[in-house]
Amino acid sequence: MFKQIKEIFNPKNKGLRKKLLFTLGVLVIFKIGTTISIPGTEAITSDLGFLELMNAMSGGAFERFSIFALGVAPYINASIIMQLLQMDIIPYFSDLKNQGYTGRRKLNQISRYMGIAIAFIQGYAFAFAFLGDAAGPFEYMKVAVILTAGTALVLWLGDQITQKGIGNGISLIIMAGIIASLPGMFISAFNEFVNLSTTQTTIIGFVSYFVFILLYLGVVVGIIFVQQAERRIPIQYANRTTSSYGGKQTYMPIKINSAGVIPVIFASVLISVPSSIAQFIKNDAFKLFVDKYINYDTVTGFILYLVLILFFAYFYTFMQLNPEELSSNLGKNGGYIPGIKPGKQTSGYIKTVLSRLTIIGGVFLMLIAGLPIIFSNLSNLPSNIIIGGTGLLIVVGVALETYNQIESQLISLDFNKRSYRWI
Secondary structure, eight states, X not given: OHHHHHHHTOGGXXXXXXXXXXXXXHHHHHHHHHTOBOTTOOOOOSOOGGGHHHHHHTXXXXXXXXXXXXXXXXXXXXXXXXXXXXXXXXHHHHHHHTTTHHHHHHHHHHHHHHHHHHHHHHHHHHHHHHHOTTSOHHHHHHHHHHHHHHHHHHHHHHHHHHHHSSSOHHHHHHHHHHHTTHHHHHHHXXXXXXXXXXXXXXXXXXXXXXXXXXXXXXXXXHHHHHHHOEEEEEEEETTSOOGGGTOOOEEXXXXXXXXXXXXXXXXXXXXXXXXXXXXXXXXXXXXXXXXXXXXXXSHXXXXXXXXXXXXXXXXXXXXXXXHHHHHHHHHHTTEEOTTSOTTHHHXXXXXXXXXXXXXXXXXXXXXXXXXXXXXXXXXXXXXTOXXXXXXXXXXXXXXXXXXXXXXXXXXXXXXXXXXXXXX
């Protein structure tokens, strides 16, 4: 890693350095936007509850009710809806999925338009919820339009990073928003752990804070390990030589956590629906039921949350990696799994491997998503001091993806230089 960092500052890699500086500049603009509040509104002082993830992804913009309060959340919701629609629900979207680059570009364009529409609906709903009955229809509309414009600007900034910078722009903006809250969390943790009244309590506080940091780093290392881990299924092709004759062994890599962070987002959105309804309809009986049985802090709500994560881990994994489709594509390319007959046996074997890996990946997601809830209930620390969580999972995943892209560009630059010298 240190070698790659050194190469970035190599004067010969000026183009890559410009891309990195451009990416950092756009992220700074995004951060500045999260501090600009919507005129006529105030920061949200109440507990955000199920909206905490949205607030983290927007870099605290939702709590400040800034112009970037919605962030890229509407686009993510639209992307999830589009992925569901591609499952032979609507033939038009299924056909676009099979059209390669052109189809994916069209689907992405539709997702963006849908994201803007969702942003307006969410903006109007949040304006009504947080401004109260005192505001008029014009005020609700004004806030909704500003929030929608903010989301559109954030998506445009993400596109600029993707085209002119390094990494996936939307993912980096989400990561930047989450990272922005980390310094405040560690400062709050230090103030909570370290009591400067006496020498004895100060020593205990420093030790406790050190243990907290070690636990946090341990979770990060665990996430990296699981995110990078994969099961390699050996593949042999009838028209290629085997490794014993000098050929290179081919594998079908399947990650332990193939679904990524999507199952947690699915579960969070689904379990937040009753809370959203209770907040908007303001029915005391229904709100009491939700707080008692569906809230994250209750035993039943916590168990339901974990079960939904495991369910969506299976659902999304098998939606993305269809065993029958993988087996069919393998057969079309003249490949087979040694010791397994092509066709049904191959698809059955892949399905078994996917099921076993998904159990491990699903339990991993349950653990990462459940850690902050368990930690906050067992400790007396403020709610912003957490270990694990969906935000950390997103940050590590995006950081690994961006690092791999930087490494690929450095290798490409080095290869081009060598080719030029050879010529």
